Amino acid sequence: MRIGLIAMSGVRVRTEELAEMGVTLPGFVNRGKVIASLPSLGLLTVAALTPPDVEVAYIEYDSVPEDDAELERFDLVGISSFTARIEATYALADRYRAMGVPVALGGLHVSLMPDEARQHADAIVVDGAEGAWPELVADFKAGRMKKRYQGLRKGVFAPGAYVMPRFDLLEGRPYxxxxxxxxxxxxxxxxxxxxxxxxxxxxxxxxxxxxxxxxxxxxxxxxxxxxxxxxxxxxxxxxxxxxxxxxxxxxxxxxxxxxxxxxxxxxxxxxxxxxxxxxxxxxxxxxxxxxxxxxxxxxxxxxxxxxxxxxxxxxxxxxxxxxxxxxxxxxxxxxxxxxxxxxxxxxxxxxxxxxxxxxxxxxxxxxxxxxxxxxxxxxxxxxxxxxxxxxxxxxxxxxxxxxxxxxxxxxxxxxxxxxxxxxxxxxxxxxxxxxxxxxxxxx
Amino acid sequence: MNRQKIEIEIRKALARITEEDVSRLKADENLAEVIGLDSLGRLELLSEVEDAFDLTIYDIDSEKASTIGGMLEIVEAALIENAEAV
The missing domain is CATH 3.80.30.20 (tm_1862 like domain)
Incomplete structure (x- = not known):
C-alpha cells in the first residue's frame, strides 16, 4: 500500500498593486516566501504516524502536474492545507477522486470548516493528526474508512500519542x-x-x-x-x-x-x-x-x-x-x-x-x-x-x-x-x- | 589595498562569523547555499568587514554580500566612498 502526502505551499497576493510591490520590494513578501518554502511539519508527522508496512511519499504541491496532466497514482492521498490554498486543495482532491483515488484532508482550515471540506474528501481529519491518522489508515486497509476522524486536542506530546516527524523524508531536497x-x-x-x-x-x-x-x-x-x-x-x-x-x-x-x-x-x-x-x-x-x-x-x-x-x-x-x-x-x-x-x-x-x-x-x-x-x-x-x-x-x-x-x-x-x-x-x-x-x- | 589583500580579509571575517573553513570557497559561490550564511549572517559579515577595514559601508546591499565576489565589490566601493568622505 502506498500513500501520497501532498503539502500545499505558496501564497499569492491577490491585489494587483500589492503583487507588483512584492516584486520591487522584496522585504514586503520576505516572510511569506520563507513560510511558503518550509517543509510541512504536519505531513512529516502524519508520515510518522503511518504504520511502517505502508509506503509514504512526501510531495510538495509545486511538483504536482498541472490540471490536464496525469497525476501520480496512490492507494490513498492525504493533503494538508490552510485557508489561502484551500480552493486549490479542493480542486486537487477532486482530481484525485475523479481518478478513483480516495482523499483524506486535514489541517487548520479543514478543522475549522469540516462541513465544507468533507464535500471534497472521502475522509477528513479534524484537529491534530495524533489520535486520528493511525485509525484512519487501519480503517482504510480494512475497507471501512469513515468520513471523519477526530484528532487529539490535548496530550499530543504524551507517550502513546507523540511521534517524531519523519525528517528523513526531506533528505536530498533543497531546503x-x-x-x-x-x-x-x-x-x-x-x-x-x-x-x-x-x-x-x-x-x-x-x-x-x-x-x-x-x-x-x-x-x-x-x-x-x-x-x-x-x-x-x-x-x-x-x-x-x-x-x-x-x-x-x-x-x-x-x-x-x-x-x-x-x-x-x-x-x-x-x-x-x-x-x-x-x-x-x-x-x-x-x-x-x-x-x-x-x-x-x-x-x-x-x-x-x-x-x-x-x-x-x-x-x-x-x-x-x-x-x-x-x-x-x-x-x-x-x-x-x-x-x-x-x-x-x-x-x-x-x-x-x-x-x-x-x-x-x-x-x-x-x-x-x-x-x-x-x-x-x-x-x-x-x-x-x-x-x-x-x-x-x-x-x-x-x-x-x-x-x-x-x-x-x-x-x-x-x-x-x-x-x-x-x-x-x-x-x-x-x-x-x-x-x-x-x-x-x-x- | 589590492584585491587579493581585500579578499583575504573578507575570508578571515567570514571564517570568524561562520566558524567554517572558507579557504576553498569560490568567489562566485552562494554563501547561503554552501555554508548557510543567511540574511542575518550577511549583515554580521558586513559589520565585521567594516571593522576589519575601519570603514563605513553606506550602501548595505546584503543581497550582493551573498558571495565573496560581491563582498569584494562592496568593500572596494566603500573604500572609495570613505576616501572621498575624508
Whole structure:
C-alpha cells in the first residue's frame, strides 16, 4: 500500500498593486516566501504516524502536474492545507477522486470548516493528526474508512500519542530551513489568530529531551540549515524555556522562533537565547498604539504591555536577537492616521524586520464570527484572499479603499531601500557594540 | 589595498562569523547555499568587514554580500566612498 502526502505551499497576493510591490520590494513578501518554502511539519508527522508496512511519499504541491496532466497514482492521498490554498486543495482532491483515488484532508482550515471540506474528501481529519491518522489508515486497509476522524486536542506530546516527524523524508531536497515544533497553542488567544490554538484545548509543550532529539534529526540531513521553531509562542514558560536553551546551546544552531514581548523582561532568558543561537524572534506587536490593542485578547495582555514595547525591543536586539515585528492594520480602533503612526513607531523601534498585514477574518476565528454577525464581511467565501494582504471586510473607522491605499503607502515606505538600509545599519551597529567596538552610536 | 589583500580579509571575517573553513570557497559561490550564511549572517559579515577595514559601508546591499565576489565589490566601493568622505 502506498500513500501520497501532498503539502500545499505558496501564497499569492491577490491585489494587483500589492503583487507588483512584492516584486520591487522584496522585504514586503520576505516572510511569506520563507513560510511558503518550509517543509510541512504536519505531513512529516502524519508520515510518522503511518504504520511502517505502508509506503509514504512526501510531495510538495509545486511538483504536482498541472490540471490536464496525469497525476501520480496512490492507494490513498492525504493533503494538508490552510485557508489561502484551500480552493486549490479542493480542486486537487477532486482530481484525485475523479481518478478513483480516495482523499483524506486535514489541517487548520479543514478543522475549522469540516462541513465544507468533507464535500471534497472521502475522509477528513479534524484537529491534530495524533489520535486520528493511525485509525484512519487501519480503517482504510480494512475497507471501512469513515468520513471523519477526530484528532487529539490535548496530550499530543504524551507517550502513546507523540511521534517524531519523519525528517528523513526531506533528505536530498533543497531546503535550507527546517522546522521543529516545541509547543502547540498560545495562551494569549488573540481574536484574529488562526494558528494552532484553534486545534488545541490548552497550551502544550514538548518535553525538552524530545525537542533536542528532533533538532538533531531535523538538521542531520542538511549542511548548516537555519532552524525555525514552528511554534506560536515558544517562551510562555520561562523555566522550561531556559532548560531547553541550555540543551540547545551545544548544538551550534542558528534559529528563529515566534514568541511574545515578555522575553525582554528576563535578562537570563535573553542571554541563554543568544547563546543557544537564536538569531531572530517574531513578535506580534499588532498596533502602534495602546488603543489599538484594547480588546484584542480576552485579558488585554498586549494592551497592558504597550508602554514597554520600545524598551523591550531595544533590550532584545541589544542581546543579539533581531526582532521581526508584525502588525495588523485595520483593527477596529484604527483610523486612517494609523499608517503614519506605524511608520513613526517602526522608525523609533529600530526593528530589523517588519511584517505588515491586513486584519484577516480567517474562518473559524472569533473575529470571523463577529464580523459575519455584524454583516461586515465583503463576501461569503473569500478563502483565496486570506493572504494577510487583501481586505475582506469593512473596517470600523475607515473605508475599504482607505485601508487598501494606506497599506500600499505604508508598505512602500517601510520596505523602501532608505528605511531598510537604516534598520540594517542599526543592526550592524548593535553587532559592533556587542563585540566591544564602541565606536558607533547605537542609540 | 589590492584585491587579493581585500579578499583575504573578507575570508578571515567570514571564517570568524561562520566558524567554517572558507579557504576553498569560490568567489562566485552562494554563501547561503554552501555554508548557510543567511540574511542575518550577511549583515554580521558586513559589520565585521567594516571593522576589519575601519570603514563605513553606506550602501548595505546584503543581497550582493551573498558571495565573496560581491563582498569584494562592496568593500572596494566603500573604500572609495570613505576616501572621498575624508
Amino acid at each position: 535550507n530551513r527546517v522546522t521543529v515544533q516545541t509547543s502547540r497553542g498560545c495562551p494569549i488567544n488573540c481574536e484574529f489568530c488562526a494558528a494552532s490554538l484553534r486545534i488545541t484545548s490548552s497550551f502544550q509543550q514538548k518535553p525538552v529531551e524530545r525537542v533536542i532529539e528532533e533538532l538533531r534529526a531535523a538538521t542531520a540531513a542538511f549542511d548548516s540549515p537555519f532552524v525555525e521553531l514552528a511554534d506560536d509562542n515558544t517562551f510562555v514558560n520561562k523555566k522550561w524555556g531556559k532548560a531547553l536553551l541550555k540543551e540547545m546551546a551545544p548544538l551550534n544552531l542558528r534559529w528563529f522562533t515566534e514568541t511574545d514581548i515578555s522575553v525582554a523582561d528576563d535578562p537570563e532568558l535573553l542571554d541563554l537565547m543568544a547563546k543557544a543561537g537564536c538569531k531572530q524572534i517574531l513578535i506580534g506587536l499588532e498596533s502602534p498604539s495602546e488603543g489599538g490593542l484594547v480588546g484584542l485578547d480576552p485579558h488585554d495582555w498586549k494592551a497592558r504591555r504597550f508602554d514597554k514595547y520600545l524598551s523591550a525591543i531595544s533590550r532584545i536586539q541589544a542581546a543579539g536577537i533581531s526582532v521581526n515585528g508584525t502588525f495588523v492594520l485595520g483593527l477596529d480602533s484604527h483610523t486612517s492616521s494609523v499608517f503614519a503612526e506605524l511608520l513613526d513607531f517602526v522608525r523609533a523601534s529600530n526593528l530589523l524586520e517588519v511584517q505588515l498585514t491586513v486584519q484577516t477574518p480567517f474562518p473559524g476565528t472569533p473575529l470571523y464570527e463577529r464580523l459575519k454577525r455584524d454583516g461586515r464581511l465583503l463576501a461569503e467565501r473569500y478563502w483565496d484572499r486570506c493572504t494577510l494582504f487583501d481586505v475582506n471586510y469593512v473596517p470600523a473607522r475607515m473605508s475599504v479603499e482607505e485601508l487598501e491605499q494606506g497599506f500600499v503607502w505604508l508598505a512602500a515606505e517601510v520596505y523602501s531601500d532608505r528605511e531598510f538600509n537604516r534598520r540594517k545599519r542599526h543592526y550592524m551597529d548593535l553587532a559592533k557594540a556587542r563585540n566591544g567596538d564602541g565606536l558607533r552610536s547605537v542609540a
